[in-house]
Amino acid sequence: MPSLRPMTRGKLVWPLAALGCLLLFNFFFTPNFFHMEVKGGHLYGNLIDILKNAAPIMLLAIGLTLVIATHGIDISVGSVVAISAGVVAILLGGDLAGQPRYPMAVAIGAALLVSTAAGVWNGMLVARIGMQPIIATMILFVAGRGIAMVFTNAMVIWLYVKPFAILGQGYLLGLPFSLYVVAALLLLTALVTRRTAIGLFIEAVGINPTAARFSGINAGNVLLAVYTFSGFCAGVSGLIVCSTVMSADGNNAGNLFELDAILAVVLGGTSLNGGKFYLLGSMIGALIIQTLTTTIYAFNVAPEISQVVKALVVYAVSLLQSEKFRARVAAVFASRRVAA
């Protein structure tokens, strides 16, 4: 259907325009914002920092985009980030000499396994028991951070295993390594959802689960799959977070990440009411949030205040997505035209 093409492209225009406006603002008002230099074969600069710092949220947003497309939500991702970071930190051990307690592959594998299991748990509650997604994932949201704290014995674990730092701090061909992880996962997800029927199934479940069931889609399995995948993405994100700061703090790792990730997905054009989803849009959404934060940093405002700006952005975006609001604005314009 060629007529659908411009529509999908049209959806990406808004988040891109928002990002463009932010960058343009910085171009005029923030000195050296676009300054880049090559140091020791690596690219340095604000833009690279934005990409690098947005990586954990981008990873979460990939999984959440699919969850939200099924008209669901996963608020446990921040806690799963903490669990994943905790598991990998414990298995690598806080040995000062940098000697890992278990091989790195085992530690990373275990962290991903545990987070995927967390996703399966969420999926079972939603798909098999039939709980509302926000409640089902709230259980792990509340308990998850507790589990992470019990794992790490409520202490911050510092890591000295050098090779592990590559994940969050390393560079490959001049670019941060974490970006390749994001790109790989994004590409894989895009291929699986767009080149097979799975993407269509997800959208069908999000638009009307009953109709999807009648047309032969096993809605339960689709739901189970997206929540499991969201858990996995949170696990990968946790590894990057842990590697970036080379420590695992059960209390603060991934704190409020779920909100940023949901915001990224919504900014990217995927509706919270399910249906059509835009993976690339979510990535742009994550970049918008990070650019906003970096901009606020550049103006020497306390970073915490950026939350006020974030809140205002959410209100603006929600209003733009609201049909009632658009109808009202349209009515105002129409009456003006009549008057003229």
Place this chain on the structure above:
Amino acid sequence: MTRRLLDSRNLSILVILALFLSMFAAGSVAFTNFFSLQNLLNLFIDNAYLLILAVGMTFVIISGGIDLSVGSMLGLATMISASLVEKSHLNPLLVILIVLLNGTVLGFLMGCLIQFFDLPPFIITLAGLYLGRGLCYIVSIDTIAISDTFFESAAHTQIKIIGDAFLSPSAVIALVVVALGAYVLHFTRFGRTVYAVGGNEQSALLMGLPVARTKIAIYALSGFCSALAGVVFTFYTLSGYALDGKGMELDAIATVVIGGTLLTGGVGSAFGTVLGVLVYGTIQVLIVFQGTLNSWWTRIVIGFLVFVFCVLQRVFEARKGATVVRRASPGPVATAGGG
């Protein structure tokens, strides 16, 4: 049919009551000094702010909505009180009035957005969470200690009940809020409308109930409760700190759910919520008495309880669905129509 519904609702209250009593009994058997009137009253003293938050949240959830902003609104209330009392030296009573007004207005505005533009409560109150936290930091990044005599006396006064057992002013405020909340929810037209909106908004609208006004009032009420909880929290900590109440919105939701309120709306009670808070408090006290367990176990146990109660609710719903065609909460709606 009304009878059946009433039974299942009473059942969930009975389950939670039995849970609370058995936990308290288990504590009394296992630990010396656990079984005392003061220890019971301490549950109210230590969880006064949570009790107030949970009452507001009960209204919101029964109406089928959710309010994620309560934790940060509590933090904002502590920051504004501390700042106005310590830095601007305003009269404490005036400060409390300003704080309560501020909370109510913010709640009212969120309610308006939700009602007039058909926006999801989840997103609007989520943005409210960010907004509240950000405003906290605008007030001050640092902790503000309070040395005002009014706040100090509110923090240290002991109101004797029987013998040496006492309640704090905060606990008394919380109990008054609970009593008022229960009265409004169960014995007024507004309360009935809350149930009707949660049961089925469309039918409530068709019945001519003031849905818009009620929904906005519910969020304003929740904003008021979070501000009041913030004031009470300030009595408790005698300071304002921008991270006060972090994650408390989920504690409040969890206690409301454990108290038997359905997240789908239309079913719940203020009494159940009180029991939910008591169970939450007892878990914390048990962990303190036990001594070796990390306090983070509270969160794991709470998560587990939310799980158990949600599954129980699903079982009830499934049974109800099997025998009668699902209708929008017939009991309360019928009464509201008659009244």
